[in-house]
Amino acid sequence: MFSVRFSLQPLALLLVLGVSISGLSACSSDSSSNATNTSTLSAAPTGTANTSNRSTSNQAESNVVRIGYQKYGTLFLLKARGDLDQRLKEQGISVQWVQFPAGPPLLEALNAGSIDYGSTGETPPIFAQAAGTPLVYVAHEPPDPKGEAILVAKDSPLQKVADLKGKKVAFNKGSNVHYLLIRALAEAGLKYSDIQPVYLAPADARAAFEQGNVDAWVIWEPYLTVAKKALDARVLQDGSDLVANRQFYLASQQFTEQHPDRLQAIIEETQKVNEWTQSNFTQAAALLSPQIGIDPPTLTEILKERPYGVQQPLKPDVVNYQQQVADAFVELKLLPKPIKVQEVAQSQP
Known part of the structure; x- marks a missing residue:
């Protein structure tokens, strides 16, 4: 456990620092008033406590859902459209969007209690679980x-x-x-x-x-x-014929236990924005372009090629695949010990 946390932290810090890219401003500061970049590995977003030792009662009574996202993908589209914000606002709940340059620091923030929910590729949750992050796989997108x-x-x-x-x-x-x-x-x-x-x-x-x-x-x-x-x-x-490359939706164990209704609302709105994008590639690209820094034609091309859909719960074949990923890293001694993905997956028998 000790070796994993300290091997991941320098990387995550490097990821946070290296957020600018020529021709692609995907990691630039978010202009939204309710979102901020994380400046350190475990820093809490603006408006939250600067410690992970937040009491369970305070967390349960919170009227803020904190979602970690990257400057591309379905959650970015969900944020840009604002549908989830509006749905939860009607229930007296606000959404705080927190931007990350990649999956590893996003899950470090989940571990620190700075966010409740986020999305990453298939490998970051493996490392995070090995580091003791209290995460739960709640859904996933099709292979890409x-x-x-x-x-x-x-x-x-x-x-x-x-x-x-x-x-x-x-x-x-x-x-x-x-x-x-x-x-x-x-x-x-x-x-x-x-x-x-x-x-x-x-x-x-x-x-x-x-x-x-x-x-x-x-x-x-x-x-x-x-x-x-x-x-x-x-x-x-x-990755053809080699990897699945799925995007996984992950939440803290505490959030899944205390707020299943909010979790389901996020997943339902994510599915809706997926369906909208499939029928509106050009509009979606125009919406994202000024925020990501990629020209609309290129974004349209990318959006047309990616798979769509939110699948819940995880089926056994998906859990088994993630276990194979974990075992591969253990075999290479990049993880200190074996992990069991099934222990943190909301799955069907």
Whole structure:
């Protein structure tokens, strides 16, 4: 437990610090009056106590739902549309949106009691559970294997994953792409130790990739499409036939136990915004573009390619897949001990 917390914290701090990206302002400060970037690993958002030792009674009586989100994805759309805010406002409940640059620091905030709910890829909850974070998987989106990939420069001599042997590969440690890299290397007959991992947040990874300081970059959407267009980067391997790459919706155990009605309202509104986006790609892109910093045509292209839908509860095959992800990290000694995903999953038998 001790080793995991302290191995994750420097990474999460790096992620929070490296929030700007050329051509993509996805991690810029939120202009909303009820949202703020986290400045440290466990910092509470504005308007909340600066400690995780909040009493159970105060938490139960709170009329604020705190949602962690990233500058892309369904929760970002949900925030932009404002439908959840309006629904809960009618019940005397306000929503506080807290922006994060990636999944690991988002779940650190969940662990610290700074947020109640959020969404990440498949790998961050694995590390968070191993670190003792009181989280619960409450729902997920369909697989999106093409939503992440290993990129190389257009003129790179690397033509296949096996060519990565001995090369520097940049990626966000503990994120969804971490597992993609593990699976791609294994499929190519390489060990994790055969490459030189360079742990960088998306902004810093892009800079290193663009300057030629790393040989490859493993990254997710929307950074993926932006890099292909702006840098003319070439896909060496995406997640097809290797990983599921699901987005998971996660909540604190306390929130799921004390506020199941609020939790269900979030999930229902998330499904509604998914359905709206599927029928309104252009409008959704126009809504997000000024806030994310990606031009509407590129955003429309990205939105058309991603899967939609919120699936609840988790079926056994999804839980089993997450267990395989966890076991892979244990085998590589990146987690200190085995974990049981089933223990923190709202699932059906």
